[in-house]
Amino acid sequence: VAKEVPMDKVSGYGIVVTDESGKIVSFQEKPSQVEARSNLASTGIYIFEPEALNLIPSGSTFDIGADLFPLLVERNLPFYAINHPFNWIDIGLVSDYWLVMQQVMRGEVPSMPMPGKQIRPGIWVGLNVHIDWEHTNIVGPVYLGSGVRVDKGTEIIGPTWISDGCHIQRGAKVIRSVLFEYTRVGQDYTVAEMIVCGEYCVDKTGRMMHVDDDGCELIWSDAREKVIYPMNYAYARL
Structure with a gap:
């Protein structure tokens, strides 16, 4: 689930770019404001197919935002964002x-x-x-x-x-x-x-x-x- 945030806040989130169907074609983990390709942010609400867990190696550190999501994009796997209007409050700090x-x-x-x-x-x-x-x-x-x-x-x-x-x-x-x-x-x-x-x-x-x-x-x-x-x-x- 994704939601637009102000551009001056993008560095605090995973930022996605989608095509017309909602498929994610780019994922940046907490980019700078200058480097951000959009202001569509991951809300941290995910729905995974069980098969996605097979991409996570055992015995090592593997971050969802920094590792798994870029891997899904790299392999062109079905990875979609839903930009749905709802009341979302982030308390990351x-x-x-x-x-x-x-x-x-x-x-x-x-x-x-x-x-x-x-x-x-x-x-x-x-x-x-x-x-x-x-x-x-x-x-x-x-x-x-x-x-x-x-x-x-x-x-x-x-x-x-x-x-x-x-x-x-x-x-x-x-x-x-x-x-x-x-x-x-x-x-x-x-x-x-x-x-x-x-x-x-x-x-x-x-x-x-x-x-x-x-x-x-x-x-x-x-x-x-x-x-x-x-x-x-x-x-x-x-």
Whole structure:
């Protein structure tokens, strides 16, 4: 199955050229924009006859895009592309995941509605969400999963997805980000345009950081771990 992509994206895909019958006469594995013979990209959805597996040698590395498809073209075997209009979202890179999640939360992806219950315009929640609405600024679209805790004085700017069991501490900001389950954002820290999962975070360009990296200026942890508050914390909340 193939689909047209913008020319500036061709280097991320296998690119095909077909004749009038749809038979593939050329296959390029991730060519540069200058070298690409078309913008018709393989979606990674294949239907093989069992006999095609006989072309794959045993005991060696043999890639579908780099080896098998060019071999099918070289031997002039029946190898066809179907250019069928359908909703196809490719998440080949971590940065693609961030972008697609932004699109989903903005309602730009058909048949993928926001989960949970919409309790305010642009705000969806799961079960048992604890939040001080009066002292928290939330601008949708935002999803707050079940068991999420949002302390007073926080700010959440969408599109943002906060998964089950997360804890956003007092004064923290979460901006256009995706937090995986049980992420705790530290007090007064800002997470902007990030994916946070476990001990790692990735920005929208794909740059990865570990929570202990010297260059990491963010503070996050496991929300299931006990929090040691400063002695004046209770007073500060008054």
